[in-house]
Amino acid sequence: MSENEPLLSVQNMEKHFPVTKGLFKRQVGAVKAVDGISFEVFKGETLGLVGESGCGKSTTGRLVTRLLEPTAGKIVFEGEDISHMSQGRLRPLRRDMQMIFQDPYSSLNPRHTVGAIVGAPFRIQGVKTENGVKKAVQDILELVGLSPEHYNRYPHEFSGGQRQRIGIARTLALKPKLIIADEPVSALDVSIQAQVVNLLEDLQKELDLTYVVIAHDLSVVRHISDRVAVMYLGKIVEIADRKRLYSAPMHPYTNALMSAVPVPDPKVRRDRERIRLKGDVPSPLNPPPACRFHTRCWKAQEICKKVEPPLAEMVGGHQVACHFPENAPEVPTAESAAKTG
Amino acid sequence: MSFLDVKDLKIHFPTDDGLVKSVDGLSFGVERGKTLGIVGESGSGKSVTSQSILGLHKGGRARLSGEIWLDGEELIEASTEHVRSLRGKKMAMIFQDPLSSMHPYYTVGQQIIEAYRIHNDVSKQVARKHAIDMLGRVGIPEPAKRVDSYPHEFSGGMRQRAMIAMALSCDPELLIADEPTTALDVTVQAQILDLMRDLQREFNSALIIITHDLGVVAELSDDILVMYGGKCVEYGTAEDVFYRPEHPYTWGLLGSMPRLDREPTERLLPIKGSPPSLINVPPGCAFHPRCPYAERTGDRATTEVPALAETEGGHLVRCHMSREERRGLWENEIKPVLETQ
Numbered sequence: 001m002s003e004n005e006p007l008l009s010v011q012n013m014e015k016h017f018p019v020t021k022g023l024f025k026r027q028v029g030a031v032k033a034v035d036g037i038s039f040e041v042f043k044g045e046t047l048g049l050v051g052e053s054g055c056g057k058s059t060t061g062r063l064v065t066r067l068l069e070p071t072a073g074k075i076v077f078e079g080e081d082i083s084h085m086s087q088g089r090l091r092p093l094r095r096d097m098q099m100i101f102q103d104p105y106s107s108l109n110p111r112h113t114v115g116a117i118v119g120a121p122f123r124i125q126g127v128k129t130e131n132g133v134k135k136a137v138q139d140i141l142e143l144v145g146l147s148p149e150h151y152n153r154y155p156h157e158f159s160g161g162q163r164q165r166i167g168i169a170r171t172l173a174l175k176p177k178l179i180i181a182d183e184p185v186s187a188l189d190v191s192i193q194a195q196v197v198n199l200l201e202d203l204q205k206e207l208d209l210t211y212v213v214i215a216h217d218l219s220v221v222r223h224i225s226d227r228v229a230v231m232y233l234g235k236i237v238e239i240a241d242r243k244r245l246y247s248a249p250m251h252p253y254t255n256a257l258m259s260a261v262p263v264p265d266p267k268v269r270r271d272r273e274r275i276r277l278k279g280d281v282p283s284p285l286n287p288p289p290a291c292r293f294h295t296r297c298w299k300a301q302e303i304c305k306k307v308e309p310p311l312a313e314m315v316g317g318h319q320v321a322c323h324f325p326e327n328a329p330e331v332p333t334a335e336s337a338a339k340t341g
Numbered sequence: 342m343s344f345l346d347v348k349d350l351k352i353h354f355p356t357d358d359g360l361v362k363s364v365d366g367l368s369f370g371v372e373r374g375k376t377l378g379i380v381g382e383s384g385s386g387k388s389v390t391s392q393s394i395l396g397l398h399k400g401g402r403a404r405l406s407g408e409i410w411l412d413g414e415e416l417i418e419a420s421t422e423h424v425r426s427l428r429g430k431k432m433a434m435i436f437q438d439p440l441s442s443m444h445p446y447y448t449v450g451q452q453i454i455e456a457y458r459i460h461n462d463v464s465k466q467v468a469r470k471h472a473i474d475m476l477g478r479v480g481i482p483e484p485a486k487r488v489d490s491y492p493h494e495f496s497g498g499m500r501q502r503a504m505i506a507m508a509l510s511c512d513p514e515l516l517i518a519d520e521p522t523t524a525l526d527v528t529v530q531a532q533i534l535d536l537m538r539d540l541q542r543e544f545n546s547a548l549i550i551i552t553h554d555l556g557v558v559a560e561l562s563d564d565i566l567v568m569y570g571g572k573c574v575e576y577g578t579a580e581d582v583f584y585r586p587e588h589p590y591t592w593g594l595l596g597s598m599p600r601l602d603r604e605p606t607e608r609l610l611p612i613k614g615s616p617p618s619l620i621n622v623p624p625g626c627a628f629h630p631r632c633p634y635a636e637r638t639g640d641r642a643t644t645e646v647p648a649l650a651e652t653e654g655g656h657l658v659r660c661h662m663s664r665e666e667r668r669g670l671w672e673n674e675i676k677p678v679l680e681t682q
Contacts, residue, residue, distance in 0.1 A: 052526035052527070052528065052529075053497075053526055159615040159616075160383075160615075161615055162615070189382040189383055189553065189615075189616060190382060190553055190554075190555075190594055190597050190598060191382060191593055191594065191597045191611055191612035191615075191616070192611070192615060193597060193611075194596070194597035194598070194599075194609035194610065194611030194612075195611040195612075195613075197599070197609055198608055198609055198611060201608070216526065216527070218527070218601060219598070219599040219600055219601045220599055222599065222601065222605055223599035223605055223606075223609065242605075246601070256528060257527060257528060258601060259531075260527040260528045260530065260531035261527055261556065261601050262530070262531075262534065262554065262556030262557050262559065262560045263556060263559065263560075263600075263601065263602045264555040264556045264558075264559045264583065264595070264598065264600065265559055265583060265602060266559050266562075266579035266580055266583050267580075268559075268602060269559060269560050274531060274535070276531065276532065276535065277528045277531075277532070279482070280496045280497075280498050280499065280529060281526070
C-alpha cells in the first residue's frame with residue numbers, strides 16, 4: 001500500500017437513531033449521533049478522537065468497525081467499501097479490524113477462562129496456528145505483559161489493569177491492522193493508566209499497528225496520537241496533527257476544552273484565565289441549526305446561526321469548521337510575502 | 342485545634358476473607374476557609390474516611406477507633422441521633438454520582454426544602470423561596486421552574502449543581518466533596534470547580550475534596566494528603582506536594598500523568614504493579630512492592646512500617662529513606678525527568 005493511500009477512509013458518514021412513539025412505533029424524530037463526518041486514517045498512525053459525552057465519538061468507533069450500520073455515507077477499509085456489507089461478508093474482515101473496550105469488567109465473559117477469551121478469535125475465524133492455539137495465546141499473553149500461567153484463570157482473579165491487558169491480548173490475537181480503542185484507559189487508576197498507555201505505544205511499534213483512540217481526556221489523547229479530531233454534537237469541528245492542534249487550536253470549542261482541563265500545578269491556577277463555557281452540550285435530538293456550537297460560543301455572530309461553517313483546511317492539514325477561527329494564519333499574504341521577500 | 346481534627350482514625354471492616362483495614366491510623370486537620378485535597382487510587386481509603394466523618398458508618402459493621410473533632414465536639418463517641426442532627430447544618434457532603442444519591446421520586450425542590458426545614462423553623466413557602474434562591478446561586482437557569490423538576494429531568498452537570506445546592510442549603514461549615522466532578526465532562530467540570538471555589542469563599546466553610554485527579558486537587562487545595570493502602574504517605578501544602586514531593590508514590594503519580602501544560606514526552610513513567618488489596622496490605626512499607634527505591638533501605642522496607650515524619654515546616658512523609666536521600670533523588674533524578682516533559 002502506498003504512503004498516501006489511507007487504511008481507513010470515512011466520507012460523509014451519518015448515523016441517525018430513530019426516535020419512535022406510540023403503538024405503531026411512528027418515527028417522531030432522530031438522534032443525530034453522527035451527522036456527516038469525513039476523515040482518513042493512514043497506516044501506522046494514531047488518530048485521536050476527542051469530545052464530550054454525547055458528541056458521537058463512540059458511535060463513530062462502532063460505525064467504522066461496522067458494529068453499527070451507517071444511515072448514510074461511505075466507509076472504505078483497505079480500498080473496499082464496507083458501509084453496507086453483510087455480516088457474513090464482514091466476518092473475514094474482522095480479523096483486520098478490532099476493538100478495545102472501555103470497561104474491562106463488562107467486556108470479558110466472567111465464565112470463560114483467559115485462555116478461552118483470548119483464544120476465541122482463533123476458533124471463530126478458524127485460524128490454524130503452528131504449535132496449537134494454546135501456545136499462540138500464551139505468546140500473546142506474554143506480549144501484553146501477563147504471564148503464560150494465567151491461561152486457566154478467570155477474569156475476576158485479575159485487577160482492572162490486568163483485565164484491560166486481557167482485552168488487549170484478545171484484540172491482538174489475529175494481528176489486526178486497525179485497532180479502535182474506545183476509552184481504553186478511562187476506567188483505570190492513574191498509575192495503571194500510564195502502564196496501559198505505554199503498552200499500547202510499544203505494541204504499535206512492535207506490530208506496526210494503526211490506532212483510532214477515542215477518549216475524553218485531552219492529555220491522554222495528546223500523549224498517544226499523531227493526529228487529533230475534535231468532535232462536537234455529531235460533527236468534526238477541528239482536525240489537525242497533534243502539535244498544531246495543541247499549540248494553536250483554531251476552533252473556539254477546542255480552545256475552551258483545553259482551557260477547561262485542570263492543570264496539576266498550584267501556581268498556574270492563580271494566574272490562569274479560563275474560558276468559561278455557558279451551559280451544557282445541547283441534546284443531539286434537537287441540535288442547534290447552522291454552527292452547532294453557536295449557543296455556547298463567545299464569538300458567535302448572526303452568520304453562525306444561519307450558515308453552517310464547512311470543515312475547511314486552513315494551513316498544512318489543519319482543518320477547522322468555524323466562521324471565526326482563532327490563531328488563523330494572517331490573511332494579507334502580500335504583506336508577509338513582502339517581508340520575507 | 343483545627344476546626345476539623347481527625348486523630349489516629351482507624352476504620353476496619355471484618356469480612357469472611359479477613360479484616361479489611363480501609364483506614365489505618367489517619368490524622369489531619371482542616372481550618373475554616375481552607376481546602377484539603379485527599380488524593381489516592383481506588384481502595385486507598387479516601388472515601389471511607391469522608392463517610393466516617395459524616396457518621397455514615399455508625400451502626401454498620403465497621404469498627405471505628407480514633408477521634409474526630411468537629412468544632413470542639415467528638416463524633417466517634419457521639420450518638421447516632423446527635424451526628425444526624427449535625428448533618429446538613431454543620432457538615433454536608435457532595436457525592437460523586439448525583440443520580441444515585443438523589444431520591445428519584447421527589448422533586449429537587451422537595452429534597453432541598455426537607456433538609457432546610459429540619460434545621461430551620463420556617464414555613465414551606467419560605468423554604469421553597471430559599472430552595473429557588475440556592476438553585477439560582479449554583480447557576481441553574483430558570484430556578485423557579487426547575488425547582489419542581491425531578492432529578493432525571495436534569496442533565497449530569499445540572500444534577501451535580503442541584504446536589505451542590507442541596508449540600509449548601511443550610512450553610513454547612515464543613516463541606517466534603519467526594520469525586521465531585523469525576524462523572525462530568527471537562528467543560529462542566531471547570532464550571533463546577535469555579536462554583537465550589539466561589540461558594541467556599543462566600544461561606545468561609547472548610548472544604549475537603551477527595552479525588553484521584555491531581556489536576557482537580559491542584560486547582561482547589563491549600564493542603565494535600567496523599568493516601569496509599571489506608572495510610573497517609575505524604576501531607577503538605579499544595580506547593581510542598583507539587584514542587585517538593587518526597588514520597589516515591591507521589592513521584593509515581595506525577596510521572597504517570599500526561600500533562601497539557603508541558604511538551605509531551607516519549608513515554609510516561611508509570612508505577613509498576615497495582616494498588617494493594619486492603620485485606621493483604623504488604624508488610625512493612627505498604628508501597629515497597631511497587632517502589633523502585635525499596636532496596637535502598639534493605640530489610641526495613643519489608644519488616645518495619647515507616648513513621649510519618651516531618652521533613653520541614655509541616656510537610657510529612659512516610660518513607661524509610663532519609664530526608665537527604667529523598668531530596669537528592671527528587672532534585673537529581675525525578676524532577677529533571679518530569680520537567681523535560
